[in-house]
Amino acid sequence: MTFVTLSTGLILGAxxxxxxxxxxxxxxxxxxxQISSTLLWTSAVxxxxxxxxxxxxxxxxLFLLQLLALLLVILALMQPQIEGEQQxxxxxxxxxxxxxSMNAEEIADVxxxxxxxxxxxxxxxxxxxxxxxxxxxxxxxxxxxxxxxEIVSPFTDSEQQLENALASIQPTHGRSSISDAxxxxxxxxxxxxxxxxxxxxxESSQLELFSxxxxxxxxEQALKQGETLIYHQVGExxxxxxxIETIAVDRNPESRNEVxxxxxxxxxxxxxxxxxxxxSIDGIPIGIEKITIPAMDTSETGNAIASIRxxxxxxFELTTQGVxxxxxxxxxxxxxxxxxxxxxxxxxxxxxxxxxxxxxxxxTALEGLELAELKVVTPQGIQEMIAGGTASSFxxxxxxxxxxxxxxxxxxxxxGGEMPVPALRRYAEGEGQVMLVGKEDHPxxxxxxxxxxxxxxxxxxxPTSGAQVLLEGSSWxxxxxxxxxxxxxxxxxxxxxxxxxxxxxxFPFFIYNAVDFLGRSGDVLATTPLQVGDAIVGGVPxxxxxxxxxxxxxxxxxxxxxRDGRFTWGPIRLSGVHRVERTEGVSKIVAVxxxxxxxxxASRVEVQIGAAKVDASATRTxxxxxLWPWAIGCVLLVLIIEWRMxxxxxxxxxxxxxxxxxxxx
Amino acid sequence: MANFGQTTHERPTKVDxxxxxxxxxxxxxxxxxxxxxxxxxxxxxxxxxxxxVSVEFADYRQYAAGDDLRFIDWxxxxxxxxxxxxxxxxxxxxxxxxxxxASASMEYGNPNKFDFARRLAMSLGYIALSSHxxxxxxxxxxxxxxxxxxxxxxxxxxxxGQWLLxxxxxxxxxxxxxxxxxSTARQGRGVLIVISDCxxxxxxxxxxxxxxxxxxxxxxxxxxxxxxIDPEQAGMEGxxxxxxxxxxxxxxxxxxxxxxxxxxxxxxxxCEELRTQCARLGVGSARVSTDIDMETLLxxxxxxxxxLR
Numbered sequence: 001m002t003f004v005t006l007s008t009g010l011i012l013g014a015x016x017x018x019x020x021x022x023x024x025x026x027x028x029x030x031x032x033x034q035i036s037s038t039l040l041w042t043s044a045v046x047x048x049x050x051x052x053x054x055x056x057x058x059x060x061x062l063f064l065l066q067l068l069a070l071l072l073v074i075l076a077l078m079q080p081q082i083e084g085e086q087q088x089x090x091x092x093x094x095x096x097x098x099x100x101s102m103n104a105e106e107i108a109d110v111x112x113x114x115x116x117x118x119x120x121x122x123x124x125x126x127x128x129x130x131x132x133x134x135x136x137x138x139x140x141x142x143x144x145x146x147x148x149x150e151i152v153s154p155f156t157d158s159e160q161q162l163e164n165a166l167a168s169i170q171p172t173h174g175r176s177s178i179s180d181a182x183x184x185x186x187x188x189x190x191x192x193x194x195x196x197x198x199x200x201x202x203e204s205s206q207l208e209l210f211s212x213x214x215x216x217x218x219x220e221q222a223l224k225q226g227e228t229l230i231y232h233q234v235g236e237x238x239x240x241x242x243x244i245e246t247i248a249v250d251r252n253p254e255s256r257n258e259v260x261x262x263x264x265x266x267x268x269x270x271x272x273x274x275x276x277x278x279x280s281i282d283g284i285p286i287g288i289e290k291i292t293i294p295a296m297d298t299s300e301t302g303n304a305i306a307s308i309r310x311x312x313x314x315x316f317e318l319t320t321q322g323v324x325x326x327x328x329x330x331x332x333x334x335x336x337x338x339x340x341x342x343x344x345x346x347x348x349x350x351x352x353x354x355x356x357x358x359x360x361x362x363x364t365a366l367e368g369l370e371l372a373e374l375k376v377v378t379p380q381g382i383q384e385m386i387a388g389g390t391a392s393s394f395x396x397x398x399x400x401x402x403x404x405x406x407x408x409x410x411x412x413x414x415x416g417g418e419m420p421v422p423a424l425r426r427y428a429e430g431e432g433q434v435m436l437v438g439k440e441d442h443p444x445x446x447x448x449x450x451x452x453x454x455x456x457x458x459x460x461x462x463p464t465s466g467a468q469v470l471l472e473g474s475s476w477x478x479x480x481x482x483x484x485x486x487x488x489x490x491x492x493x494x495x496x497x498x499x500x501x502x503x504x505x506x507f508p509f510f511i512y513n514a515v516d517f518l519g520r521s522g523d524v525l526a527t528t529p530l531q532v533g534d535a536i537v538g539g540v541p542x543x544x545x546x547x548x549x550x551x552x553x554x555x556x557x558x559x560x561x562x563r564d565g566r567f568t569w570g571p572i573r574l575s576g577v578h579r580v581e582r583t584e585g586v587s588k589i590v591a592v593x594x595x596x597x598x599x600x601x602a603s604r605v606e607v608q609i610g611a612a613k614v615d616a617s618a619t620r621t622x623x624x625x626x627l628w629p630w631a632i633g634c635v636l637l638v639l640i641i642e643w644r645m646x647x648x649x650x651x652x653x654x655x656x657x658x659x660x661x662x663x664x665x
Numbered sequence: 666m667a668n669f670g671q672t673t674h675e676r677p678t679k680v681d682x683x684x685x686x687x688x689x690x691x692x693x694x695x696x697x698x699x700x701x702x703x704x705x706x707x708x709x710x711x712x713x714x715x716x717x718v719s720v721e722f723a724d725y726r727q728y729a730a731g732d733d734l735r736f737i738d739w740x741x742x743x744x745x746x747x748x749x750x751x752x753x754x755x756x757x758x759x760x761x762x763x764x765x766x767a768s769a770s771m772e773y774g775n776p777n778k779f780d781f782a783r784r785l786a787m788s789l790g791y792i793a794l795s796s797h798x799x800x801x802x803x804x805x806x807x808x809x810x811x812x813x814x815x816x817x818x819x820x821x822x823x824x825x826g827q828w829l830l831x832x833x834x835x836x837x838x839x840x841x842x843x844x845x846x847x848s849t850a851r852q853g854r855g856v857l858i859v860i861s862d863c864x865x866x867x868x869x870x871x872x873x874x875x876x877x878x879x880x881x882x883x884x885x886x887x888x889x890x891x892x893x894i895d896p897e898q899a900g901m902e903g904x905x906x907x908x909x910x911x912x913x914x915x916x917x918x919x920x921x922x923x924x925x926x927x928x929x930x931x932x933x934x935x936c937e938e939l940r941t942q943c944a945r946l947g948v949g950s951a952r953v954s955t956d957i958d959m960e961t962l963l964x965x966x967x968x969x970x971x972x973l974r
Contacts, residue, residue: 030906030917035670036770036778036893037864038909038916040935044927045918 001082001627009078013071020070065642069635076631090206091155092127092140093185094120094162096169097211097234099146099176100532100575100598104212104235104333112235112603113171116210119232121166123208128159141188146172147533148571149180155188173336173575174532175595176215182207186224210234213604213616216597222610233616235603240269242293242330243337243599245308247529249324249344259344261313263326266306267293268600275330279313281322287313288329306600320346323577323589337599341577341591342529350519351375353391355382356400361502362415365511366398395519401495409486411518413511416495418459423467423482424491426459433458433473443517444481444490445470448506453478455501458494490514529591535570536578536590544582552576552592669901670892672777680826683787691960692788696796697761697856698974724752760855761793762881764803764847765829767811768838769910770864774890774955781955782860782888783829788963789858790825792973794818799855802828805843807836812850837911840865844872848879857881858972862888863939866912870942877946884949884972887939891956894932897925 003009035041102113120142127138142153142165153165189205204226212235223229245264267273274292278285294307318324321344328338349372356362357379366374375394377385379402385391392410400415407420418426435450450471460476463469470490471479482489501507530536540547540561548556549569559569559580572578572592580588606615677683728737728748738751763786765771771779786802793800794816801814802825813828838861847857857876863869863885876883892899897920907916918924936952943950951970953962967973 030904032908033669033905034773034908034910036773036862036890036910038907038912038914039864039866040928040931041907041916041918042914044924044931045916047931048924048927 001080004079004081006078009074012077013074016070016074017067020067062642062645065638065645069638069642072631072635072638076628076635078628080627080631082627090138090204091189092123092138092206092208093189094123094140094142094166095178095181095185095207095209095211096120096142096144096152096166097146097176097209097215098144098169098171099214100173100336100594101176101212101214101334101601102234103171103173103336104239104241104601105335106236106239106333111171112212116232116234117166117169119234120208120210121163123232124159124162124166128157128162141185142166142169143181143184144169145176145178145181147174147177147531149178149184151184151188170573172532172573173592173594173598174571174573175598176211177217178209178215179217179221182221204228206230208232209607211607212601213607214598214600214602215607219608219610223612229609229612229614231607231614231616233603233605235601237603237605238270239333239601239603240267240271240273241332241334241337241599241601242267242269242273242275242328243334243596244326244328244340244593245596245599247324247326247340247342247593249342258315259318259324260315261324261326261342263311263313263340264308265291265293265311265328266308266596266599268296268304268306268602269332270295270298273330275328277311278327278329280325280327281316281318283323283325286316289313304600304602318344321589323591325577334599334601336575337594337596339576340529340593343577343589343591348520350395350515351393352396352398352515352519353377353382353385353394354398355379355402356398356415357402358400358497361496362398362400362511365508366515368508369512369515371515396515398515401497407487407489410488412487412489412491413514413518414489415492416459416498419489419491421482421484421487421489423464423484424461424480424489426461426493428460430455430458430460430473430476430493432456433475433478435471435473435478437472438479439468439470442468442470442481444479444510444513446513447509448513449504450478450506452504453499453501453506455494455499457498461493488518490518529593530572531595532573532575532592533571534592535568536572536580537566537568538580538588539564539566540582547580547582550579550581552578556581669899670773670775670890672772672775672780674776676777677780677783677830680787680823680830683784683826683829684791684822688788688960688963689791691964692792693795695792695963695968695973697759697789697793697798698971725749726752759793759796759798760801761789761798762801762803762847762855762857763789763793764805764810764843764857764859764861765832766806766838766859766861767804767808767832767834768806768836769834770838770862771888772834773910774892776890776955778862778888778890778955779832779834783832784959785860785886785888785962786858787826787829788959790816791819791822792963794822794825800825803843803847803850804832805839805847806834807839807842810843810846810850814850838865839868840872841868841875844875848875848881855882856884856972858884858886860886860888862893864893869939873942873946873948877948882949883946884951885939885943887936887950887952889952889954891954894954895925896920896928897922901925 096116098113102116103111105111107115124140127140139155139157140162141151141155142162144150144152152169153162156162185205185207207227207229209229210232213231213233243266245266248262249259250262251259261279263277265277272292272294274290277289277291279287279289289311291309291311293309296307297305323341323343325339325341330338332338349370351373352366352371352375354363354366354374354376355378360376363374363376379399382391382397382399382402383405386397386404386406386408389408391397392408396411396413398413399417401417403417404414404420433455435453438445438448438450440446455473455478458476458478461480463477463480466484467480467482469477469480471477476493478493480491480493482491496502496507536549544565545561546558547561547567548558550556552574557569559567561567575592575594578590578592580590606613608614725738725741726749728750732750736751738749741747741749765782765786767779771782790800790802800816800821801812804811811832813825816825859876873883873885892901902920904919905917907918909915940950949970949972951967953966957966963973
C-alpha cells in the first residue's frame with residue numbers, strides 16, 4: 001500500500017492528535033458525586049494507579065473510538081492506495097493471439113490459446129463482474145488475430161456477451177500479425193466530429209494483449225497518443241520444439257516417374273534431438289529416416305538461432321498425383337509443425353507444334369518422344385497460327401528453317417531461320433565451323449556431345465542482353481537461349497541439314513532436353529503449398545454448380561461457384577491437406593503448411609512495440625485502487641458506534657438484584 | 666449519575682412508618698440475647714448472677730433464719746434431716762442499648778442508611794420493650810451523644826419512635842468520644858447494639874475497646890448501602906469526582922472494571938479487619954445491606970447470628 005500524500009497526513013496527525021488528547025483531558029470535567037466516605041475509593045485508586053500508570057487513558061472506549069475516527073480521517077487524507085491488477089475504467093481492447101504458436105500444449109490438454117482465453121475471461125470478469133463498487137463506465141472490445149484480424153465482439157459492457165465472444169474464438173495455424181488488429185481497434189476508437197468537418201479524435205484506450213509475444217510485426221507498430229499496452233504473457237519462456245521448416249519434392253531427372261523428397265528440420269530446443277521422420281504417400285508410409293539435430297545456437301547477445309539439418313529421402317516412384325507427407329516422430333509441445341505436406345501432380349505431357357521446311361527431320365525426332373500431341377503444320381500455317389493466337393495453346397513451338405514474322409509470348413525451339421528478336425538478329429551468314437565450348441551444366445546441353453558437330457553455314461549473331469550462349473562455335477555462337485518479354489527461345493543458329501548433327505546421337509538428346517526444358521520451364525514439380533490465411537482459388541468444369549472444401553479437421557464448407565466456373569474460399573485457417581470435393585469425387589488437393597516462424601515457441605517476457613518495451617510482469621499491476629473512500633466509510637461507522645455507546649451511557653443506570661442478605665458478594 | 670446514592674424513597678415521618686403493624690407482630694416472639702450474664706434491679710426475663718426466683722436451679726445453701734420457707738428443699742431435709750435452701754438463678758430485666766450513628770455519612774444510599782438504622786433501632790427497641798427489658802437509645806456524631814434512656818414497657822414504643830424520628834444527621838463521626846460516653850452512661854449492664862456504617866478513617870478499634878471494656882455486651886451492626894457494596898451494579902460509571910460527606914475530601918475516578926474490582930477488594934479487606942477486630946474484643950458483628958427486608962434481617966439473619974432468639 002502506498003500513500004499519495006503521506007507527509008500531509010503525518011503533519012496533520014502530529015498537529016491534531018495532541019490537541020485531541022489535550023481536549024480529552026481538559027473536557028474531563030468530572031461529575032461531582034457525594035458519597036458517604038472516600039476512604040475505600042482513595043485506597044483503591046492509589047492501588048490501581050500504582051499498578052497501571054496509563055489507567056486514565058485505557059478504559060475510555062469513547063475516547064478510543066474518537067481517536068480511531070481521527071486516525072481514519074488522517075489515513076484518508078494520506079490517500080492510501082494499493083496496486084490493483086487492472087484499471088476498471090475506460091475502454092479496453094482485448095487482443096487475443098490465435099496464431100500457430102498459440103497451439104503449443106505446455107500443460108496437458110491445455111494449449112496456450114486456451115490459457116489466453118482463460119486469462120482474458122478473468123479480465124472480463126474483473127472489468128465487468130458484479131459488485132457494489134464495480135465500475136459501470138468500462139467497455140471492452142475483443143479482437144482475435146493471426147495472419148488476419150477479426151472483431152469477435154464490438155465495444156460492450158456486457159460480461160455475458162464478452163464471455164460468449166471469447167468462447168467462440170477458434171485457434172488457427174497461421175502466423176502472427178497484429179497490424180490488422182490495431183487498425184480495426186483504432187477504427188472503432190476514432191470518433192468523427194461532424195462539427196469539425198472530418199477532424200477525428202481518438203479516445204484513450206488500453207490494449208490488453210494476450211499472446212506468447214512471438215508477433216512478427218509488433219515492433220513495426222507504435223502506440224498512438226492515449227493508448228497503453230498491457231502484455232499478458234502466455235506460455236513458458238523456455239520451450240523446446242522440433243519442426244519441419246521446408247519440404248520440397250523433385251522428380252529424378254533421369255527418371256521422370258521417380259520423385260525425391262527434401263526436408264529441412266529445425267531444432268528450437270537447448271538439447272540435441274534424435275528422431276525418426278516418416279514419409280508417407282497418401283497416408284501410406286513408404287520410408288523412415290533417422291536424424292540428429294544439434295541444440296540451437298545461442299549467441300552472446302542472447303539471440304537463439306535454431307539448428308537446421310537437411311534430409312533427403314531415397315527416390316521413389318510416383319507416376320500419378322499423390323500427397324507426400326513428412327512426419328517428425330518426436331513428441332513436443334506443438335504438433336502441427338511436425339507434419340508437412342506437399343501435393344505432387346503427375347508428370348505433365350507436352351503438346352508440340354512443329355513447322356519445318358523440307359524433309360521431316362525434326363518430326364522424326366519428335367515422334368520418338370512421349371508427347372501429348374505433336375501437330376505438324378506448314379511454315380505458312382504456323383505463321384497464321386501464331387498470328388491467330390492458336391499457337392499459344394501448345395507448350396512448345398518448334399521450327400526449322402522458318403523465319404517467323406512475329407514471336408508472341410511463348411516457348412520456341414528454332415533451328416535456323418531468322419528470329420524477329422533483336423537479341424537474336426542475324427547480321428551475316430556464318431561460315432562453316434566446328435563447335436568449341438558448350439555450357440554443359442545447362443539442362444538443354446545435358447548429355448549433348450558437341451565436339452563432333454560440324455556446321456557448314458549458319459547465321460552469325462552477336463548476342464546481346466537476354467541471350468545466353470549455350471554452344472560457342474569457332475566463328476559464331478551455335479546455340480543460344482533467349483529469355484525476355486514473356487518469351488523463352490532456344491535458338492540453334494544453323495539448320496541441322498547444313499551439318500552432320502542429325503547423324504549424331506547428341507541430336508535427339510538435344511531435342512529431348514530442349515523440349516523438356518522449354519515445355520516444363522517454370523513448372524514446379526509439386527504445387528506450391530499455400531500458407532494459412534491465403535485463399536483457395538480454382539475452377540471447375542461446366543455443369544458443376546457447387547463444391548465443398550474439407551479442412552484437415554474434417555470441417556466441410558460449401559463453396560459457391562460463379563458464372564465463370566471459378567470459386568474462392570478463404571482465409572485458410574488450418575495447416576494440412578485441404579480437399580476440394582465435388583459430387584464426382586476429389587477434384588483438387590491443396591497442401592497448407594504451418595509457417596516456420598511460428599515454430600519458435602519461447603514465450604517472450606517482454607515485447608517491443610515501436611520504441612517502447614512492455615514488460616509482461618511489470619504491466620500486471622499497473623493501476624491503483626484508492627482506499628480513502630473505505631477509510632471515510634469506516635469513520636462514519638465508528639462515529640455511529642460512538643453515538644450509540646454514548647446514547648446507552650446516558651440512558652440511565654442499571655439495577656441489579658441482590659441476594660437474600662444483600663451482602664458479601 | 667447525579668442521583669447516584671441519593672435517597673429517592675419516601676422518608677419516614679411517622680412512628681408507624683418506622684415500625685409497621687405486620688412487622689410488629691412478627692417481633693413479639695423475639696427476644697434479645699445477652700451473651701454475658703448480668704444482674705438487674707427488677708425481675709425480668711433475663712438470667713442474672715443474682716440468685717432469685719426462677720425455674721432454673723443454681724445451688725443449695727444452709728438455711729438461715731428469715732429465709733423464705735418456700736425455697737426449703739424438703740426432700741433433702743427428709744434424707745439428711747438438715748434444712749437447705751434451694752437457690753435459683755433469678756431472671757431480671759436487661760438493659761438494651763441501641764446506638765445509632767448520626768453522622769453525615771449515614772445520610773446516603775438508596776435505601777437510606779440512616780432511615781434503615783432508625784427502623785432497625787425501632788424494631789430492636791420494640792423487641793426489648795416487649796420482652797420487659799429496659800431500652801436505652803443513643804445517637805452519636807461529633808455533636809455528642811443524644812440519648813433516650815430507661816424506657817420500659819411497650820407503651821414507651823411511641824416515645825421511642827418519636828425520638829428516632831426527631832433525630833437528624835450532621836457532622837462527622839467522633840466514634841471514640843461517643844464510645845467513651847456510652848461506656849460510662851450505662852445504667853445497667855446489658856446489650857449495646859451499635860448501628861453504624863463504620864466508615865471511619867481512625868478510632869474504630871479504640872472506640873470498640875472502650876465499649877467492650879465498659880461492660881457492655883456489644884453487637885456492632887455495620888450498615889452499608891447497595892451503592893457502597895457494589896457501585897457498578899448500582900449504576901456508577903463515567904468520570905466522577907467523589908466528595909466525602911463528612912470530611913469534604915475529594916477523589917477523582919474513572920469508573921472501570923479494574924477500579925471497581927479494586928474497590929470491592931478494599932471493602933472486603935476493611936470489613937474483614939473489622940470483623941477480626943470485633944472478634945478479638947468479644948464484640949459481635951454483622952454487616953447488612955440497607956436493601957434487605959427488615960423482617961428477614963431480624964427473624965432470620967440476626968437470630969442466626971445469635972443476637973435474637
